[in-house]
Amino acid sequence: MAGSTLTIKDLHVAIEGKEILKGVNLEIKGGEIHAIMGPNGTGKSTLSSAIMGHPKYEVTSGSITLDDQNVLEMEVDERAQAGLFLAMQYPSEINGVTNADFLRSAINARRGEGNEISLMKFIRQMDKQMEFLEMDLDMAQRYLNEGFSGGEKKRNEILQLMMLEPKIAILDEIDSGLDIDALKVVSKGVNQMRGENFGCLIITHYQRLLDYITPDHVHVMMQGRVVKSGGPELAQRLEAEGYDWIKQELGIEDETVGQEA
Amino acid sequence: MTTEIKLPFDEAFVSSFSQETNEPAWFAELRLKALEQFEQLSMPKPDKTKIEKWNFTQFQQHTVKSQAYSSLAELPEEVKALVDVDASNQNLYIQRNQTPAYLKLSDELKNKGVIFTDIFTAAKEHGDILKKYYMTQATNADEHKLTALHAALVNGGVFVYIPKNVEIAEPIQAVFVQDDLEANLFNHVIVVADDNSSLTYVENYISTVEESNALANILTEVVANTNARVQYGAVDNLAKGITSYINRRGVAGRDSQIDWAIGSMNEGNTIFENTTNLLGDGSVADTKMVVVGRGEQTQNFTTKVVHFGKHTQGNILKHGVVKESATTIFNGIGLIEHGASKSDAQQTSRVLMLSEKARGDANPILLIEEDDVTAGHAASVGRVDPLQLYYLMSRGIPQSEAERLVIHGFLAPVVNQLPIEKVKTQLTEVIERKVR
Numbered sequence A: 001m002a003g004s005t006l007t008i009k010d011l012h013v014a015i016e017g018k019e020i021l022k023g024v025n026l027e028i029k030g031g032e033i034h035a036i037m038g039p040n041g042t043g044k045s046t047l048s049s050a051i052m053g054h055p056k057y058e059v060t061s062g063s064i065t066l067d068d069q070n071v072l073e074m075e076v077d078e079r080a081q082a083g084l085f086l087a088m089q090y091p092s093e094i095n096g097v098t099n100a101d102f103l104r105s106a107i108n109a110r111r112g113e114g115n116e117i118s119l120m121k122f123i124r125q126m127d128k129q130m131e132f133l134e135m136d137l138d139m140a141q142r143y144l145n146e147g148f149s150g151g152e153k154k155r156n157e158i159l160q161l162m163m164l165e166p167k168i169a170i171l172d173e174i175d176s177g178l179d180i181d182a183l184k185v186v187s188k189g190v191n192q193m194r195g196e197n198f199g200c201l202i203i204t205h206y207q208r209l210l211d212y213i214t215p216d217h218v219h220v221m222m223q224g225r226v227v228k229s230g231g232p233e234l235a236q237r238l239e240a241e242g243y244d245w246i247k248q249e250l251g252i253e254d255e256t257v258g259q260e261a
Numbered sequence B: 001m002t003t004e005i006k007l008p009f010d011e012a013f014v015s016s017f018s019q020e021t022n023e024p025a026w027f028a029e030l031r032l033k034a035l036e037q038f039e040q041l042s043m044p045k046p047d048k049t050k051i052e053k054w055n056f057t058q059f060q061q062h063t064v065k066s067q068a069y070s071s072l073a074e075l076p077e078e079v080k081a082l083v084d085v086d087a088s089n090q091n092l093y094i095q096r097n098q099t100p101a102y103l104k105l106s107d108e109l110k111n112k113g114v115i116f117t118d119i120f121t122a123a124k125e126h127g128d129i130l131k132k133y134y135m136t137q138a139t140n141a142d143e144h145k146l147t148a149l150h151a152a153l154v155n156g157g158v159f160v161y162i163p164k165n166v167e168i169a170e171p172i173q174a175v176f177v178q179d180d181l182e183a184n185l186f187n188h189v190i191v192v193a194d195d196n197s198s199l200t201y202v203e204n205y206i207s208t209v210e211e212s213n214a215l216a217n218i219l220t221e222v223v224a225n226t227n228a229r230v231q232y233g234a235v236d237n238l239a240k241g242i243t244s245y246i247n248r249r250g251v252a253g254r255d256s257q258i259d260w261a262i263g264s265m266n267e268g269n270t271i272f273e274n275t276t277n278l279l280g281d282g283s284v285a286d287t288k289m290v291v292v293g294r295g296e297q298t299q300n301f302t303t304k305v306v307h308f309g310k311h312t313q314g315n316i317l318k319h320g321v322v323k324e325s326a327t328t329i330f331n332g333i334g335l336i337e338h339g340a341s342k343s344d345a346q347q348t349s350r351v352l353m354l355s356e357k358a359r360g361d362a363n364p365i366l367l368i369e370e371d372d373v374t375a376g377h378a379a380s381v382g383r384v385d386p387l388q389l390y391y392l393m394s395r396g397i398p399q400s401e402a403e404r405l406v407i408h409g410f411l412a413p414v415v416n417q418l419p420i421e422k423v424k425t426q427l428t429e430v431i432e433r434k435v436r
């Protein structure tokens, strides 16, 4: 089988009783790169959090499936084990847990008891990927995300992506706060992962990242829904003209989720 | 106000004990005087913990006689895990209940004039030097009932003396084993680092019994003379049911430094005090502590740095995990005396509660009597952050493992500072067992 398929159907998500997502439909297949664009406050992070199982986000209706598995019935760790990955917009800092120990636990959790990765092999892999991402090798022994700069956190998310090799990855604003060099490195990491067994959903509100990672499909999110989909040319038009033309086309005055179309 | 407490051991008992053990007169007199003072003194008053109902004074046995260990191979497994059984050139004292059971001091250190021996031998053979430091500088018998009781009934301990200009790289280790239910520890440890000397001392208190209603009344005195450096590591692991009063006190001379790295893993109720008096200008105290509380136990930890000298620096870092129905109180005190200009007092206390019934408290106190100083404190009492768990789990780590990582991570910054690798590993294992 060539890759997995993540299917989101009519997804409604509420946070603290307030509905944020109002019927999202999306299908991401292995081998495909999708981009979701949209201004701030339109529900992009809510979608990624709901897929991963963030404790604060409540799915009120709709479905998320990975191949034939019901993602909504899984615990967060089970979703990851099934092949989902979320590079978070704001990764947690965890004092006292080294980056290396954390990653090794994650890899071993996936491999299962009795099949743990050897320390040597792990170190070799980690060093290799850190070098690829032009990270300081000392970062392996630093506490997880603690005191990392914005750019270091993002690279570290990509490092995890490369080490864990998920089937479907969601990258939530992996480009925000990155200078052009860091952006290139992060893109290099994602492009390295590209292949028929890897599907990816890139969330961004800039076209910039998509200059380095060419998406197959581009979606625009407003008011908690995907309001427009197209090919890479859609991203380019958004970059050139902004979002106003879409709002006009669809008669949207305020694109944030608080508003109704 | 003092309450009448009838002690199980009287003057006649104490004198005959002194005679039996051939103690020098000054030592025997100090006991008797303290016994007398006991009556008038009051109990210590740890902030935020009521100890009126705790038993610190009633017990059956003063001294338990045990077999010495003829080799390290005889040690119980738990104790073997603490020491380097195969090392040839080590400096190790093992006390079994009250019996000095094993002693090894390398020839190199002997030749340099290092003293490392049990407290009774020290009183007999190095009386002059012991007398100079024994409850004279760091502690006094008449501070309160428990120091007096300690002085009157001391039944074990060790003396470490590093002469001037001697710097020791390899650690000196003492292990105090309690393997008898009836063994009550009135243990006294003195570490003296004379001018320009340095050492690392590590001690372990370990019960091999499951549960006991014994008492521990432990006093430690560390004296760092001019420009000396003492790294002091300790792992306390006394059994459930043992009520402990543990007081570790340091006195720092000019340009000296005392570093404390303490893992408090006792299973019983514990009153713990650690104070460093920065007497000399330019002296430094660094206190790092980790605590795990569980079951029904109540523990109170007061860590204090008192700045007398100018340009002194005091750091306190304490992290505690509390689970089940346990209570852990952290009191941190930075006191800058008048005249201690350009000094800096910093402290951080953090408590992580793992259950609904666990109770934790962190009270930072800064008392500043001098203008030209800097000081700061941070304290937090909280629960495991669900977002941290979410993040870890989103990488495939199951919840139980994620919690374990967060808890270890919470304690690691302190654990990692312990000066001996073996003890660090051991403490990590103890923590592992306790927080599971």
Ligand SMILES: Nc1ncnc2c1ncn2[C@@H]1O[C@H](COP(=O)(O)OP(=O)(O)O)[C@@H](O)[C@H]1O
Residues within 6 Å of the ligand: A015, A016, A020, A038, A039, A040, A041, A042, A043, A044, A045, A046, A047, A056, A256, A257, A258
């Ligand atoms: N934790 C939260 N608590 C309350 N409201 C939230 C929370 N997270 C997001 N929201 C609301 O949901 C809406 C969408 O947010 P988000 O999904 O983060 O948007 P985007 O990622 O597109 O910028 C916003 O209006 C925001 O106010």
Ligand SMILES: [Mg+2]
Residues within 6 Å of the ligand: A044, A045, A046, A089, A172, A173
């Ligand atoms: Mg967002």
